Amino acid sequence: MRKLKYHVATSVDGFIAHEDDTYGAFMQPRLIQDSEHVTDFVASLATYSAALMGRRTYEVGLKEGVTDPYTNLETYVFSRTMKESPNPRVKLVSEDAVGVVRRLKAQEGGDIYLSGGGAFAGLLFAEGLVDEVLLKMNPLILGAGIPLVSSLRQVVDLELKSTKVYGNGVVLLRYAVLPRPKA
Template sequence: MRSLVYYVASTIDGFIAAPDGAFEFFGPEPEVARHLATHWPQTFPTFAHPQLGIDRPQGRFDAVLMGRATYEPALKLGIASPYAHLKQYVFARSLPPSDDPAVEIVSSDAVAFVRDLKQQPGGDIWLCGGGRLAGQLLPEVDELMVKVNPIVAGSGIPLADRPFDLQHFTLVDATPIGAGVVMLRYSR
């Protein structure tokens, strides 16, 4: 069975973006970018691969899940398939179907869709964001990979936007990757 992995950058106080959705403040610093390009090349948008020296992004993922707000910045730049090296599922009720065969707009129940997707053959599934989608899918998340940045935001889009409902994970690894960023890996 495929695993759902929520791989995301966060502030120390648990925000993945500013209240307006901006996330550029995360950087990354050059040493962090090098580490991520080496260990997590699939998580960079396809258009960034040449600048980062990524030839063929190998790794554990063959699919990525995004909410509408996570997908829209690429659309505004005219990029319909930001992660063309992965099968992309965008959860949005008001977007029309995509003309790109690598992008599927999903308007059905996210939890039921992901439960079915996890049963299909393939690699692991990357939950890219945002906070509302992560909140809906948190009970289905098998692994959390949180890049904790040395920033306190005070408010913004939370890591998982959902009502109070404790979800327990076990810390598997904590790796400093440079510039004060620590990669925390949790599993169910």
Template sequence: MRKLTYFIATTIDGFIAGPGDEFGFMMSILDDAYVSALVESYPDTVSARGREAVGLGPDNRDFDTVLMGRNTYEPGLSAGMTSPYPHLRQYVVSKSLTTSPDPAVTVFSGDVVELVRGLKQEEGKGIWLCGGASLAGQLRDEIDEIVVKVNPFVAGKGIPLFAAEFAPERYDLKGTRSFGNGVVMITYAKRTA
């Protein structure tokens, strides 16, 4: 069975963006060593423009599908990237976006849990949950792995990692990796027993 991985950047205090969807401040600390490590560790999460810049081909290693909410999709769309991950099967989960601006992107407004359960039953590589908080909250029970890139910022307020009801759930630590720019990447797996 395929697994769903929530691979996301956050602040120290658990926000994936500011209250107005600001995330550029987290991009401000990107350096060559960190970007190289991300490309090496999770090449399938590099967007089309980034793939060209670092010389990645069309083949996927870990993921073949990406899910994102409308707010996650919007910055790329505003910059003219209607298909940010053409090497992946792309789903944008949205009630407000009714038609896809690109034939390679499926806009989905139905039951996302049912969608993910169906995707997990298919043959293929993993499924990447790109963001955001509402979508992660809806899919919380379906998430098998969380990879959190904790950025060295405290935001104070913003969009949380998960928008969901209070229900503590235990995950097991699979690994950590720290970088010279202050980012710590932490990988957790859902505890099954």
């Protein structure tokens, strides 16, 4: 079974984007220029065979003319409001998101990259579909924005598997999602 990994940049206070869905604070030259964490992230994409994202995450690139953000991966955008995909390679999922993700996880292949989306991530955590969390904790406090996860109704327990501290202050935290206790 393929693993679903929520691999996301976050601020120290748990935000993955500004309130307007932009990422300006994360794009500061001190955080991205000649940064080993960017190189490591790009290399990690080779371990994935599919990418999942919600509409709001997808639209960030779309506003810049990027219709296929992960050309080497099967890409799925989950949206109840988009009517069609602007790129034939990008699959639009408007119904049964949980069922689609379950079917993808059951297929053969590399791991699945959950590419941001606080609300979408919350849905997948609630359904017990996320296997790992990789947080690129940036040395920033935003004070407000899009939360790492939203709308959770129960605690998700994590087990720390590894850490890596980069010279620019970014810390990569890798967690396994622990199974939920049986009721």
